[in-house]
Amino acid sequence: MKDSLLSHFRKTISLGREKEEYVLSKFNLSKIKKRDFLLESNTTCQYLSYVRKGCLRIYNIDDYLLESNVYFAVDDWWAVDLKSYIECSPARFNIQALTDCEILAIHKLNFNQLLNDVPELERWFRILLQNALIASENRINYKMSFTAEQRYLEFIKKYPTLESQISQKHVASYLGITAEYLSKIKAKRSKRKS
Amino acid sequence: MKDSLLSHFRKTISLGREKEEYVLSKFNLSKIKKRDFLLESNTTCQYLSYVRKGCLRIYNIDDYLLESNVYFAVDDWWAVDLKSYIECSPARFNIQALTDCEILAIHKLNFNQLLNDVPELERWFRILLQNALIASENRINYKMSFTAEQRYLEFIKKYPTLESQISQKHVASYLGITAEYLSKIKAKRSKRKS
DNA sequence: CGTCTATTTGAATGTACTCAAAAGCGGTGG
C-alpha cells in the first residue's frame, strides 16, 4: 500500500529497513473523491500530501474571483501550499481532487518529528524543494517565451495522459488562457492535420 | 566586510560565534564590474553567490536567441543557476552584473563541506529554497492574472529603487513584454497624471 | 566627437479575451 511512497524516498535517499518502516508508519492513507477539497484557502495547510493515485489541482483565486491553476499534482507528486504549511499562514491556494485520489498524508507535527529523528529527510525535503523550484522557474520561462499554442504542446508532452482525465477548462487555466481560446487552438490544429 | 552575510544567516538560524566565523571563512569576496558575467550558459554553475551590493540579472536565452530575465539578484539575495549547481549540468541561465557588484561566493565543494560540518545550514538552505519557490509561484500568478501595466506597478512596489539603476529593457524583459511596449505604458501613465 | 545602444513614437498586425448563443455531455431523479 505504501510501496510507491517507499520507492519515492529511495529515489533520493537510502534509509535502511528500520528507518523506512518508521517513516512510512507516520503516513496515513486517505481516499478522496473527485471534486473534494484537500485544502481551502484561508485555512491553514497542515499536511504534506503524497499523491499515490489520481490528480489534484492546486489553484489560486485572484481579487476578481478568477481561478488559475498553479500546478497539477499527479501520481508520485506532492500537494501542499508550501507558504501556508511553513509559516502557518492562511492558505493562498485551494487544493481540489480532479479525479478520485489516494493520498498518503502526514501532519506537520509528525513531519517535524521525523525531521528530528531521521535527519536524512532534510536532504530529501531539500531536494524536493529544489526540483519544485526548478520546475517553477521553467514554468515562468514557458509563459514568457512561448505562445499559448506552444505551451499547450509542451503540456501534452509533459503530461501525456492527463488531458484525457481532466476537463479542458482546467488545462486552459493551467496554461494561462481562457477555455474558449484553448478550444480554438485545438480546432485550428485538427483542421491543419486533415 | 562580511557583516551583511552574517546578518543574513542570523535571520534564519543561530550558530554561535565560533561556527559563524568558520562559515564566513569559506566565503570569498569578489568585485565584478557592470556587464561582467558571473555565469555563462552551457558552463557549470559552481558557486553560490551572495550579493552584498549591486544588482545582477539571471536570464534565459530561448531557441530564437531572445533573452528573458528570470529574476534580479539585488542586495542580500543569492545568484545561482540551481539546476546546474545541483546536478552539475550545463547551465540554462546566464548571470550578468547590471551594476558594479560585491559578491561573497562559495564553491560547491566548500559548501558541501559546510553542510557536513554545520548541519544547521541544511535548515537555512531549505528555507532559502522555500522562499525562492514561494516567490517563483507568485511570479507565475502575476504573469497569469495581471496585465503588463499591473505587473509593472507591482514591480515598482517590490523593487522601489531598482528601476533607476538598470535599463528599461531589462525591466521589460523581466515583466515579459517588449521594451517598446513598456515605453508606451510609461508614456500613457505620465499622460494620465498630468 | 563619433559610435553604439537604449528609448520613444507610430502604423500595421497578431495574439488572446469578452460576450453571447448554440451544441454536447454527464449525472441525477423520476
Next chain:
DNA sequence: CCACCGCTTTTGAGTACATTCAAATAGACG
C-alpha cells in the same frame, strides 16, 4: 431508461492587449 438540468465545449463577431517593424531621438561611453 429517459428526460432534464447544469456545466463544459464550440463557434463567431467584436475588441483589447501586446508585438513587430521602422524611423527618429536621446543617452552613454570611450
